[in-house]
Amino acid sequence: MKIVMMTDSYFPTRDGVVTSLTITKGALEAAGHEVVVAAPDPGESGRLPGVVYFPAAEFRSYPGYYLPLFRSNKMQVIGSLDADVIHIHGIALMAVKALLCARELGIPSVATFHTMVEDTMEYYSPIKMPRELAGRLVWTYLRNFLKRPDAIIAPTQSTADELLAKGARPREVRIIPTGIDTSRFRTGEDGTAIRGRHGLEGKNVLIHVGRISYEKDIGVIVDALAHLPEDTVLLMAGKGPAEESIRALAAEKGVGSRVFFAGFVPDGELVSYYAAADVAVSASRFETQGLSVLEAMAMGLPVVCTAHRAFADFVKDGENGFLFDGGGTECAAAVRRALASGEGIRRNARRTAESFSIEVSAAKHIDVYEFAIRSKMERKEARGRCRSSKRS
Structure with missing residues (x-):
């Protein structure tokens, strides 16, 4: 099968969409399918071979993202690819x-x-408006958008439920989590070198992996750090627009020396960063997938997450991780539980991650592609029969 993946964000941008697309693309290619990516053009220095780039301008409200604002012949280019979906x-x-x-x-x-998107509007919308109004406008658009594809993939059941609760009426909804390569995230990795690089020897290390953005509520983790012992530190693996804000908050809370910013971490080092940590933590209420938390669980790390959206779907409090609902005080309490947890939590976390196989995810993607092809053909045939009956 030949698939064209058209995406709002792609390399050199790093975010959850890019990670999910890259994993899915690799899994489909490993299963023998052909995948072509089409994306906004980031400029000559950021281009990759084999990608169809649409002429674009940088999105000033969100550095690192690009908007395909210009007319081009790219529809003809997409047509020439002879894609199945x-x-x-x-x-x-x-x-x-x-x-x-x-x-x-x-x-x-x-x-x-x-x-x-509703959760990001207050931070990145070029037009400032009350949150409630922004939410209404976003969902008016989304309800119209989501009914148009032949099928919608929701990464988790909670995401699908929220779409339907907001009035979206897709033709078909399938629950397909992005798979993770559990053979890559191994429990026996050594994080000693990473601890040495950042001066973390003898510390209890909390790790946050991902884009440092406002909607991730990283400030809750910084606040939690102020309620935890001095030997507990936070290692931030990633970069993003909220970094200076987080640095300022850490200084204000008196924990500036206990927050370590690693910057962008190459994929080849990511496993070692997880191995350097004692607990993985996310305060985000925004996640539809939570891939970095699943990666940490594959490493056998105890995880601490908010009891919202994707995390509530696969993290079971006290069984394979720890959930909290609230602010820094509640987060700190969950971190204490995680630091004191035993081998059972680690084993269950690993077992949970193993259920998110990239092979299973790829097979489910092919199944929904085949459904979309059949569905479109059936609608086309039905329209043909309708026209024939009108002529007769």
Whole structure:
């Protein structure tokens, strides 16, 4: 099968959408399918071979992201690829262009719903407006968008439930978590070198992996650190627009010397960073997947997460991780439980992660692609029969 993945974000940008797309692309290719990526053009220095780039301008409100604002011949380029299906990653301008390509070229389309955009509007919208109004506008748009692809993929049941509760009425919804490569995230890895690099010897290390952005509520973790012993530190593996804000908050809370910023961590070092940690933590209420938490669980790390959205789907408090609902005080209490936890938590965490196999995810993607192809064909045949009956 030949799949064109059209995405709002791609390398050199690093975010959950890019991670999910890359994992899914690799799994599909390993299963013998062909995948072509189409993305906004980040400029010559950021281009990768084999990618179809749409002319774009940088999104000033969100550095590192690009908007395909310009007219081009890229629809013809997509048509020349002779794709079996278009897989849409995102809901912004590239997603709209993907829907137009699918409609004009007669190609079935599937969209993965990655991001609860409503939660990001107050930080990144170029037009400032009350949160409630922004939410209404976003969901008006999303309800219209989500009914157009032949199928919608939700990474978790809670995401699917939220879409339906907000009034979205997709033609088909499938629950397909992004798979993770548990053979890569091994429990026997050594994090000694990473601890030495950052001066973390003898410390209880909390790790946060991912983009440092406002909607991730990282400030809750910084606040929690102020309620924990001096030998407990936070290692931030990632970068993003909220970094200076987090540095300032850490200084204000008196824990500036206990927060370590590693910057962007290459994939080849990520496993060692997890191995250097004692607990993985996320305070985000925004996640539709929580891939970094699943990676940590695959490493056998105790995890501490908010009891919201994706995390509540696969983290069971006191069984394979620890959940909290509230602010820094509640987060700190969950961290204490995680630091005191035994081998059973680690074993159960690893077992949970193993259920998110990349092979199973790839097979489910092929199944939904085949459904989309059949569904589009059936609708086309039904329209043909309707026209024939009207003529007769």
